[in-house]
Amino acid sequence: MIRASLVRAQICRALLASAVLAGALALAGCDTDGVYQLPTKAMKALSPEMAALLDQKNMPKNSPILVRVFKEESELEVWKQDTTGHFQLLKVYPICRWSGDLGPKVHEGDRQAPEGFYAITPALMNPNSNYYLAINIGFPNAYDKANGRSGAFLMIHGDCSSRGCYAMTDEQIGEIYSLARESFLGGQQSFQIQAYPFRMTPANFARHRTNPNMPFWKMLKEGNDHFEVTHLEPKVDVCDRRYVFDAQPANATKSLVFTPTGRCPSYVVAQDIAGPVQAKQQNDEVQYAQLSRTMPVAPIRTGLDGGMNRVFLAQTSGSIPPARVPPPTGLPAQPAPVTADNGGGPTFASRLFGGLFGSKPAAEQTRVAATESGSQERGTGLRGSEPASTGTAQHNPSAAHGQTAAAAPKPNANEPRTAEPRKGEETVAAKPKPAPQQEANAAAPPAKTGTLLTGAQPVMPAGSFDSRWSGMQ
Numbered sequence: 001m002i003r004a005s006l007v008r009a010q011i012c013r014a015l016l017a018s019a020v021l022a023g024a025l026a027l028a029g030c031d032t033d034g035v036y037q038l039p040t041k042a043m044k045a046l047s048p049e050m051a052a053l054l055d056q057k058n059m060p061k062n063s064p065i066l067v068r069v070f071k072e073e074s075e076l077e078v079w080k081q082d083t084t085g086h087f088q089l090l091k092v093y094p095i096c097r098w099s100g101d102l103g104p105k106v107h108e109g110d111r112q113a114p115e116g117f118y119a120i121t122p123a124l125m126n127p128n129s130n131y132y133l134a135i136n137i138g139f140p141n142a143y144d145k146a147n148g149r150s151g152a153f154l155m156i157h158g159d160c161s162s163r164g165c166y167a168m169t170d171e172q173i174g175e176i177y178s179l180a181r182e183s184f185l186g187g188q189q190s191f192q193i194q195a196y197p198f199r200m201t202p203a204n205f206a207r208h209r210t211n212p213n214m215p216f217w218k219m220l221k222e223g224n225d226h227f228e229v230t231h232l233e234p235k236v237d238v239c240d241r242r243y244v245f246d247a248q249p250a251n252a253t254k255s256l257v258f259t260p261t262g263r264c265p266s267y268v269v270a271q272d273i274a275g276p277v278q279a280k281q282q283n284d285e286v287q288y289a290q291l292s293r294t295m296p297v298a299p300i301r302t303g304l305d306g307g308m309n310r311v312f313l314a315q316t317s318g319s320i321p322p323a324r325v326p327p328p329t330g331l332p333a334q335p336a337p338v339t340a341d342n343g344g345g346p347t348f349a350s351r352l353f354g355g356l357f358g359s360k361p362a363a364e365q366t367r368v369a370a371t372e373s374g375s376q377e378r379g380t381g382l383r384g385s386e387p388a389s390t391g392t393a394q395h396n397p398s399a400a401h402g403q404t405a406a407a408a409p410k411p412n413a414n415e416p417r418t419a420e421p422r423k424g425e426e427t428v429a430a431k432p433k434p435a436p437q438q439e440a441n442a443a444a445p446p447a448k449t450g451t452l453l454t455g456a457q458p459v460m461p462a463g464s465f466d467s468r469w470s471g472m473q
Helices: 002-016 019-028 048-056 142-146 170-185 202-207 214-230 271-292 348-357 465-472
Strands: 065-070 075-081 087-094 116-120 134-136 155-157 191-196 236-239 242-245 247-249 267-269
Touching: 048 087, 065 170, 075 170, 087 170, 116 142, 116 214, 134 170, 142 236, 155 170, 191 214, 202 214, 202 271, 214 242, 214 271, 267 271
Parallel strands: 065 191
Antiparallel strands: 065 075, 075 087, 116 191, 134 155, 236 242, 247 267
8 A cells, every 4th residue: 555655656756847747737736635627538447348358368457558559550459467467468449540651750740640669658648638538649759859850749549530640439549548547546657659650570561671661660670579579568768869679788787878869888688588589580581581572562652641440441431531741852861770545535546637637728739740752672671780689589479369449439529628739620531331340350339338436527428430420421
């Protein structure tokens, strides 16, 4: 009990240290009781179905989570620690909408959704989003800043509408938000989002082998491989304008100091990670070489404005609108990958998250960033020019299957607003159909009713996928 109180106090102190939140926290207070109450949508308890799933998978309700996003497949995965301390796949959610094209964010204004590794703290959880609920991805991170990338307010949110974000349905983001909330209340101080252009398979790399983003994607694959062979959250650092993963001091008497734009310090990767990673990469290289000889090359730019999971695409006219931003004239060079509770008053959740957004500033426009252009003649293998890891071990692929949730979206005209982009600025050339979802990877939506945590406001009705797209009919 004392330990839990200390952890919660540490989270509050971390929030108070944020200059961005100083005004809101000064008004609402992190440790006071008579403060702003979170809206109902942010306080919903996990559904009985989710509670049963957690129990089935031996995952404590408050254990840490990790999120993985795959653009091309339009899927978002939530992983959660089980009783062994390793992350296992909890659920797969079809993404309702993302904008832009495959490739990283580079500059403001081209509708790109981020790719990379991001740490999400309670300060980035927005219960008063214009898009139902939102989780700020935290772009730009240290890597993005070191490479001169610009943009802000890039989210995972509801409402099925995207301008540089990953848009879910309202019910989906409600469940994801609740899972994140419970992990924070369990002591997790931040959770990791891994955002990828596609699943990091040899086949996908072979299909995209001529894409100029390949060096960047190979670097992301390094982090992906660390996670897939260990099922542990990779430690992410940035130096020499590149990501490094699970770095430890080469000299046990010295600590590592990473400077995003500076030279990388001397470091090693533990053999129990480096060995399995090397074995996986060698196996992937063999498959990549074979597939590259016969597999057709995917176009560098699709000419479309992002994507939508087939679960939702099946309910529209089956088409994605054309791109609204012209291709950039050039892509900055990317670095090569590298190896080596409280008596009936407001709940703690209300005080923790409510203080962040109880005082809401005027709305601001979303800032987004850019993507790739150009082409390259040939692929150079999955590891490019990076040095090989040492050691040998077996390959543990990540779980390929998981439950998928497709729920229904909707905007709420009466909910509070925060500094986020305005709705209605995206043009979508798709018309919904009333046909039921047929996809095998979509589970039934979460229950429409659920219990609430203490400190919630009155219930506000949710909408459906059809309500978000009704303007197209």
